[in-house]
Amino acid sequence: MRKLALGIEALAIAVLFGSFLASGGKLLLAGAAAALLALAGVLGLAGKRREMPGFWLWFVSLLAYAFLYIPLVIVVIFSFNDSKLNAEWVGFTTAWYLKLFSDEDMLRAALNSLSIACGAAAIATVLGTMAGLSMHRFKPKLLPFLVFTPVAMPEILLGVSLLIFFLNSVSPALGALGIDFGLGLTTVVIAHVTFCIGFVAIIVRARLAGMDESIFEAARDLGATPWQTFRLVTLPLIMPGVIAGALMAFTLSIDDFVITFFTSGVGTKTLPLEIYTMIKVAVTPEVNAVSALLMALTLGMIMIAAKLAPDLMQAKT
Amino acid sequence: MFLVVFFLLPALIMVVASLRYPGEFGGLAPLVSTRPGEEAGLTLESYRVFFSDWVYFEIFAKSFGVAVLTTLVCLLMAYPVAALIARSPKRYRDMMVLLVVLPFASNFLVRVYAWMIMLGPFELLFSRFAVICGMVYVHLPFMILPLYTNLEKHDPALLDAAQDLGANAWQRFWRVTFPLSLPGVFSGSALVFIPVLGMFAIPEILGGKDDWIVGNMIKESFLGTRDWPFGSMLSLMLTLAVLAVAAAASWLAGRRMSRA
Numbered sequence: 001m002r003k004l005a006l007g008i009e010a011l012a013i014a015v016l017f018g019s020f021l022a023s024g025g026k027l028l029l030a031g032a033a034a035a036l037l038a039l040a041g042v043l044g045l046a047g048k049r050r051e052m053p054g055f056w057l058w059f060v061s062l063l064a065y066a067f068l069y070i071p072l073v074i075v076v077i078f079s080f081n082d083s084k085l086n087a088e089w090v091g092f093t094t095a096w097y098l099k100l101f102s103d104e105d106m107l108r109a110a111l112n113s114l115s116i117a118c119g120a121a122a123i124a125t126v127l128g129t130m131a132g133l134s135m136h137r138f139k140p141k142l143l144p145f146l147v148f149t150p151v152a153m154p155e156i157l158l159g160v161s162l163l164i165f166f167l168n169s170v171s172p173a174l175g176a177l178g179i180d181f182g183l184g185l186t187t188v189v190i191a192h193v194t195f196c197i198g199f200v201a202i203i204v205r206a207r208l209a210g211m212d213e214s215i216f217e218a219a220r221d222l223g224a225t226p227w228q229t230f231r232l233v234t235l236p237l238i239m240p241g242v243i244a245g246a247l248m249a250f251t252l253s254i255d256d257f258v259i260t261f262f263t264s265g266v267g268t269k270t271l272p273l274e275i276y277t278m279i280k281v282a283v284t285p286e287v288n289a290v291s292a293l294l295m296a297l298t299l300g301m302i303m304i305a306a307k308l309a310p311d312l313m314q315a316k317t
Numbered sequence: 318m319f320l321v322v323f324f325l326l327p328a329l330i331m332v333v334a335s336l337r338y339p340g341e342f343g344g345l346a347p348l349v350s351t352r353p354g355e356e357a358g359l360t361l362e363s364y365r366v367f368f369s370d371w372v373y374f375e376i377f378a379k380s381f382g383v384a385v386l387t388t389l390v391c392l393l394m395a396y397p398v399a400a401l402i403a404r405s406p407k408r409y410r411d412m413m414v415l416l417v418v419l420p421f422a423s424n425f426l427v428r429v430y431a432w433m434i435m436l437g438p439f440e441l442l443f444s445r446f447a448v449i450c451g452m453v454y455v456h457l458p459f460m461i462l463p464l465y466t467n468l469e470k471h472d473p474a475l476l477d478a479a480q481d482l483g484a485n486a487w488q489r490f491w492r493v494t495f496p497l498s499l500p501g502v503f504s505g506s507a508l509v510f511i512p513v514l515g516m517f518a519i520p521e522i523l524g525g526k527d528d529w530i531v532g533n534m535i536k537e538s539f540l541g542t543r544d545w546p547f548g549s550m551l552s553l554m555l556t557l558a559v560l561a562v563a564a565a566a567s568w569l570a571g572r573r574m575s576r577a
Contacts, residue, residue, distance in 0.1 A: 057404075060397040067394065068420045068457065071431030078434060153559060154515020156532050157552050160539050164549065255424050257518065262539070275426045279522060283433065291427040298422035 072295065079288035096289040106290065109274040113254050116185060116270060120192035121250040127193065128200025128249070129242050133234070135201065136208040151198035159262030162191050166263065183265025191263040192253040199252060200245035207241030251301060373534075373551075377558070380530035383445075383520075384513040387452040388506050391460040394453070395505065399464035400494075403471070410469075417461050428455055429522050436523070447523040452513055459508035467501025468494075500570050507566040511559050531555050 082093035100106060131147050134140065150158050166187050215237070219229040235242075257272040264273065271294070278287050402413045420428070432451045436442045471494065479489045517532035531551065538548030 057397055057401050060394075061401040064394045064398045064457075065416065067454070068417065071428065071435050071454065072420055072423060074434055075427065075431045152511065152563070154512055154532070154555065156515040156517060156535055157556060157559075160535060160548060160552050163539060164545060168545075251422070257425055272424055272426050275424065275430070276518070279426065279430055279433065283430075287430055288434075291423065291430060294427060295423040298424075299419075302419070302422055 075288050076292045076295070079285055079292045081285055081288075084284060096285045097293075099286055100289045100293070103286070105269065106271075106274055109269040109271050112185065112268060113270040113272075116188050116192060116260075117250050117254040119189045120196055120253040121246050123189070124193045124196035124200055124249040124253075125242060125246040128197040128245055129204050129238070131197055132201040132204030132208065132241075133238075136205050147198045147201045150195045151202075155195070155256075155258040156262075158191070158195060159259045162187070162194070162259070163262045183263060184268050187263045187265070188260055188268065188270070191259050192249075192256060195256075195259060196249035196252055199248050200242075203245040203248065204238055204241045207238050211237060247301065247304075251298060255298075376529070376534060377531060377554070380514055380532075381558075383448065383452065383528075383530055384510045386449055387456060387513050388460075388509045390449065390453045391457055391509050392502065392506065395457060395460035395464055399461050399468050399501075402461075402465050403468035414462070414465065417458050421458050425455065426518065429519055432523060442523065443525040445524065445528055448520050448528045451519040451523045452516065455519065456509040456512060459512075460505040463505040463508065464498065464501045467498050471497055503566045503570040507563055510562055510566075514559060514562075515555060531558075 077089075079096055080092050080094065081089055082091035082095070083089075128147075131143060135143055135147070163183075166183060215233060216229060219233045224232065255272065257276065260270050260273060261276070264270065269277075271290070275287060275290060278284075278290075398417065402410055402417075405413060429451050432447065432454060433442060436447050436450065441447055475493055475497075476489055479493050484492065514530070515532045515535075516530070517536045520528045520530055520533055521536075531554075535548050535551045535555065538544045538551060
């Protein structure tokens, strides 16, 4: 039964790919629908025997999964297309990738993204861990509001309020002291830290919530100073949460578009901003190539994260 | 402390900014007049403009419409997936959840761009349809995950009991599963609804000028016309709308819980 299912699945994928290459995408939907129908049928029938969910549930869910993946697969496929248009398959090429690596703006943007993400993740991890710890220990009233509101609000609100703040309050104030302050890397890092703290704090607090309080009491009874308790007991225990939080902050920062858009000023470009400009000005498969590379990068990050901190997934959901 | 300086303070400054005059060259006019004849101080001008023209009200209504539609489509697509994952054997569940989250590891703009390519050949680009597609695509996991965490907790014995009492599949869903899953539905809806309201990139990239929503207006007032007081006022209105929605969602969820 299972072998048959696998066979049909492979066949369906082959048909899908073939029809896609042949028709430049227009038959894709029909092919995908047929394949899904077949797959759902097989899984649904198999399910009947093993008390698994039925045909229609599988069918609709597979449609939803297809909805999630087909657009990205198409982006990747067209990044190898030997044509300036993303409409028809012409031939295989890696030219777009090569072009990408000689594009200086792009490389500078990538470097910016990377340094911003490292800086923001480092600061947000320290502050977020502190926030998570104190929320757990002291149960303050105002802190959760401060920590979680930037996470829950539409990003644009944080973006514009920081824009006004930096240009209208911080800049003149520092200007009076003779310091020239404008939008740039620093403001982007500060903005990213502001919204990343919440995510780190949530993860760290979730880690602390499942912990036995008596360990900390035991440490104190054995004569540990608060600092020793923290360094030798608390920190090692929450370390997986801290690492997960740091990785989360890093990916959020490197992915952020909206807040960066408002706080970066004219000179500083990050990868998402560069992609945005490219999409708005001229769409070439070079965008596909960056996208594919970014996908590979984040995929790699997630795999490393899953290896380092296996409870990352639980913390996230 | 960091958050007080970089979150609370900017928010308060924005409230004040919404009460000021726009500067001569964009931005904000000074609080204290430095030259004769210059507009300075506080004013309700932005609010007057906002409430005196139906256009702005319509844009807010349109934003709500887009948000409602996106939320409904997300709900319809997310429910079967969440139900399927929740009913699958335990060892496959994590894998299936991961498969939902995985596309969202790719950059937000990449996902929007993917829809540009998808819809381009069908000449569906720059339409309301494209905007909804993009919105649903970007926010779908925010609906699936809360629904799944809720559905996972359901006791299958309840459904067996309903079946024994003679309920058919449809009745079992509407009378047992769905009412129990409402907290998940509400939290998922809030997680989709709120970000959609403030979105500006998707209508800008996938939609036409007619599809602009509040987010676009805010962005335009800050970076296009550079009328900061007006933009601040719009942001404030958006904040109020978001708070209202969040309050409504938690109130509905709470009421459900107390009745159950």
